[in-house]
Amino acid sequence: MKVICAGLWKTGTKSLAESLRILGYKVFDYDDQLFELGELWDKFHNGTVTDEEIHSSLKDIDVLVDGPVVAFWEEIHKVFPDAKIILTIRDEDSWYKSYQKMHEIISLKCHYKDSAQCNDPVFEGKKKFGLSQANSDVRRQLIAVQQ
Template sequence: MKVICAGLSKTGTKSMNEALNILGYKVYDLLENFEIFGKEWRKIIDGKAGVEEIRAMYKDIDAAMDVPIYSFWEMILEAFPDAKVILTVRDDEDKFCESMKTQLRKNNQIFKFLTLFSPTLRRFLNFCEDAGSRVFCNKIGRNIFTVSPKLNEELLKMCYRRHNAYVEKCCPPEQLLIFNCKDGWGPLCKFLNLPEPVGTFPRKNVEGNISTEYTQKRTFIRIKNEAMISIFLLVFTLLIFVVIILIACA
């Protein structure tokens, strides 16, 4: 592991993912963490595994981010003490809160529907909630990572401030970059000792549109297939039930 991205969700993590890929890093984001290391992370979240397991999991990965990385960044840094830490931030806590609300608003209804039919989606949301609750308290964690439309904005802002302050205080300063995606390639490439690539710094998940891209990922293809099969079986069962009633009444 060369780079630990400790910034919270909705602080430009998807843009940072794309930037690190452009720079040649092998990056694991939320879905890779869940799909490939879900069982291992479950043990870590439950306190049944730790630094040695993380070292074995990510020894061949260059960078990692999002859930559950920002919740366990200290443990990951202990596993890879020479890694550099990037704390992505927004302009201010209000921008962070508004971005989180936008993401929730876009995803809420479809997730609420699909959780009825997909065990993979329920497992995925539980994974996000349990890992994220180390940073976001349980009350707000449930709202962010499940399908509740309610959001305590002041508590969310407090969690954002607390997390960023803690990373800034506890990470060795020579290994930390506090980065806003508006800063562009310069500070990032200087921090990583790499030449700046041609082109502007990438912008991903603008206005919460990452959901469209996620539909092409393995986990969400499985979620869609589970939902389709479950709905088909439900409709088929209802039809059989109706036919039985009609026959009985004939």
């Protein structure tokens, strides 16, 4: 593990992922994480993941970007302390519009699936998530890691 992206989706993460692929990194983007690391993320969500499981699952991946890593980048960084952290940022209003559009597309796709699988707690109630607050939280955590 060389790079962990702590930025939220719709903040340039796809461009970052493609740039790092061009540079030769083995990048696990949102889909890769869900399909190839699903069991690991389940353990993260359940609070049962061990440092050994994190290390063995991620040791051959150079970059994690987008998706579940946003919620667990600190735990991963603890296991891979030499990994660089990248925080992608975006103007909150344009981010919200883009995120809202993405969510509408996902909702349309989920219309024919189990709607429980399509619920998005970030968007629930159509409230702003607070991108600037999330970015501030990551910045504070990064400063604490450096000290």
